[in-house]
Amino acid sequence: MAQHNAFYAQSGGVTAVINASACGVIEACRRHGDRIGKVYAGHNGIIGALTEDLIDVSQESDEAIRALRHTPGGAFGSCRYKLKDIESHRAQYERLIEVFKAHDIRYFFYNGGGDSADTCLKVSQLSEKMGYPLTAIHVPKTVDNDLPITDNSPGFGSVAKYIATSTREAALDIASMCATSTKVFVLEVMGRHAGWIAAAGALAGNGEGEPPHLVIFPEVAFDRGAVMKRVEESVKRYGYCVVVVSEGARYADGTFLADAGNTDAFGHRQLGGVAPTLAGMIKQDLGYKYHWAVADYLQRAARHLASKTDVDQAYAVGREAVELALAGKNAMMPAIKRVSDDPYEWRVEAAPLAEVANKEKFMPRDFIREDGFGITPVCRRYLAPLIQGEDFPPFENGLPMFASLKLAKVERKLPTFEL
Template sequence: MAAATLLYAQSGGVTAVINATAAAVIETGRRHGLRVLAARDGILGVLREELIDTTPLPASTVTALGRTPGGAFGSCRYKLGSLDADRAKYQRLIDVFRAHDVRYFLYNGGNDSADTALKVSRLAAEFDYPLACIGVPKTVDNDLAVTDTCPGFGSAAKYTAVSVREAALDVAAMASTSTKVFVYEAMGRHAGWLAAAAGLAGRTADDAPHVILFPERAFDEPAFLAKVREVVERVGHCVVVASEGIRAADGTFVADAGGGKDAFGHSQLGGVAPLLAARVKDSLGYKVHWTVPDYLQRSARHLASETDLEQAVAVGRAAVDYAVKGRNAVMPVIVRTRDRPYRWKIEPAPLEDIANHERTMPDDFIREDGYGITDAARRYLEPLIRGEAPPKYGRDGLPKYVRIPLPCIEKRLPAFEA
C-alpha cells in the first residue's frame, strides 16, 4: 500500500527559522511513514502542480536545512479571494490534491495563509474529499492572533535588539564631533512588535533606543523633533527606532513609497528612516545617520534565538501530528504558561479564530509618553530572544548553509491558467 501523502507549502515573507519548521515537518512526516511533498513557491506551486518530493533528501541534508535561513522551497505573496470569487482556483487546488493523493495540507504562513487553509478545508468538505488542512504559524511581524508569539519573530527581535545596542555604542563614541542622531527602521506595517524589541537594548532613560515610534501611535512630527532635541541636549546623542508602518493622524503612512499595492492589498512601504533623518537634519541641524535593515532582520540566522528555533521546530512537529490524528482547520499555537522562568506549550487553535485577525501591541506595552516600552512589554519580550543557536561555520569563516535540489515530480494535470 502506498504511503499517504502530505503537502507542505511556505507563504509570504520568510524568516531565519522557517526552514527549521520545514525540516521538522519532513522528519516528523517520515516517522509517521508519510510521503512528504513541498510546493515550489508556495500556493502558486500547488496551482501550477510544481511539487517537490522530499523523499530522496538524506537525513543529514534535512538536518542542515533546519539551520539554514530563507525559504528552501520558495515562497510567494499570492492572495486567493473568497470561495465564490476564486472558486476555479480553489477547485484547481482540490484537483491537484486528488491527482497526487494528498491527504494532509500544511500551509506555513501568517494571517492570509491561515485564511487560505481554512477555505481549502471547507471546499474539501464540500467535495467530500478527505483532506486535513493545518495552518503553521510564521511571521517576523508577530501579529498572528491567539498564539503567544510567532516563530520567526524571536530571532528578528534578537537581531534588532543586538543591532541597536551595538550601533548605539558606535554613535556614543562619535557624538562629540560627528553623528548626533541615528535612525533605525524596523519592520512592522500595522504592529510595532519589532520596534518594541529594540527597547530591550537599553534599561534606563539615557540608554538607547531613546525614542521608539510605533504604528499604534499617530506620528506627531513637532513632538518627535522636540523629543529628539531634548535627548540630544541631555545625553549628547539620540538613537531613534521607527517602525516602517508609522502613520500620520489622518491614517496615511509616513513612508508610503508610492509603489502601488502588493497581492495582499498592502501599500509598498519604504524609507521612513531616511525621511525622518532628513526632517531632523533640516529642522534641528544635527548630523544624522540612518539604516534600513529590511531583509537583514528576517534572514539573520547567525543571530537566531534559541527559544525561537525550538518553537519553530515544535510547531512543525505538532502540525504533522495533528494532521495524522485527523484534526482539521487548526493551527498549532504557542501558549505561554509562565513568565519567570519562561514556560510554554503547543496547543491546537481553530483557524477561524486566527484567519485575518491582526494582533497589535497592547496599550500597556507602550510607555505613557508613546516613545518606549513598559516593564510589561519587557517581561513579554525578553524570553523570546533568549539563548543562542548559531549555525555551523566552515573553514572559510562563513556559515555552512545548504541549498537543496528542487526537481519537480511529473505533472498529471493540464497546465494551470492564471
C-alpha cells in the same frame, strides 16, 4: 494503517526560521512513515500546488533536511499570492483538490501568516464539501508577530533579537562619535501595522538614558514637534540620540511618513524610506548630523543571530502540525501557549483556524509607554523570553553554511492550469 502523501508550502514574507518549521514538518512526517508516504513541497508556495509544480522532498537526505533548521529564507520558494474568494474563484480551490487527489495528498501543511491561515481554512472547507478527505493544518509564521491566539509568531523572536542587538551595537558606535560628529542615529525596522519589531529595539537598553532614546510606533500618531523635542532633549542630556522607527510610522490621519507607492499582491502598500525621511526632518528642524540605517531583509534573514527560543518554537509548530494532522484535527493551527514568563515556559496548543484567519494582533496599549516613545515593563516581560538563547549556524571559511537541496520535481499528472 493506510499511507498517504503530505503537501507542505511556504507563504508570504519569509523569516530566518520558516525553514526550521519545514524541518519540523518533514522530520515528523519521516518519523510517521507508516502513515505518511512522501512529502511534496509546493514550489513557490501555493502556486506550486495550483500549477502542479511539486518538489519531491523524499529525494532530500536526512542531513539536508536537518540543515533546514539553520537555513534562512524559504527553501522551497514562497509566494505572495492570495487565493481569491471561494464564490467567484471556485475553480482555483477545486484545482487544489484535484492536484491533491492526483498525488494522493491527504495532509495539507500551509506555513504562513494571517492570509495563508485563511486560505488553509477555505481549502479545508471546500475539500469537506467536495467529499475529499483532506486534513489541513496551518503552520504559523510571521516576523510581524501579528497572528492571534498564539502567544507569539515563530519568526518574530529572531528579528527581535537582531534588532535589539543591532540597536545596542550601533548605539555604542554613535556614543563614541557624538562629541564631534554624528548626534542622531535612526534605525528603520519592519512592522507594517504593528509595532512589535520596533518594540523589540527597546530591549537594547533598560534604564535611564540607555539607548534607544526613542521608539516610534505605528500605533502612536506621529507628532513631529513632540518627536523633535524628545530628540533634542536626548542629545542635550546624553550627547546623542538613538531612534528606532517602524516602517509603519504614520501621522494621525493615517498617512505613512514615507510611502513608496507600490502595492503587493495582498493589496498591502510596500513601505520603505522612513529612516531617511525622519533623519532629514531632524536635520531640518534641529541641525544635527545624522546616520540612518534600513535593515530591511537583513533583519528577517539574519539566521546567524537567530533566537534559540524562536528556532525551537518554529521547529515545534512544524512537528506538532504533523501530530495534529495524524490525530485527525482538521483546520487547526499549532499555537504557542506561554505557561510562565520567568522562567520562561511554553507549550504548543491547537487553535481552530476559524479563530485565526484574517485577524491581526496589535500591540496592547499598555505595552506602549504613556508618552508613546518606549515600552512598558509589561511589554518587556512579554518580549524578553522571545530573544533568549543563541543557535549559531555552522560556519565554514568564515561564512554560515546553509542547506543545499536537490529540489527534484514530481512528474505532472494533470493538464496545465492557468493562474
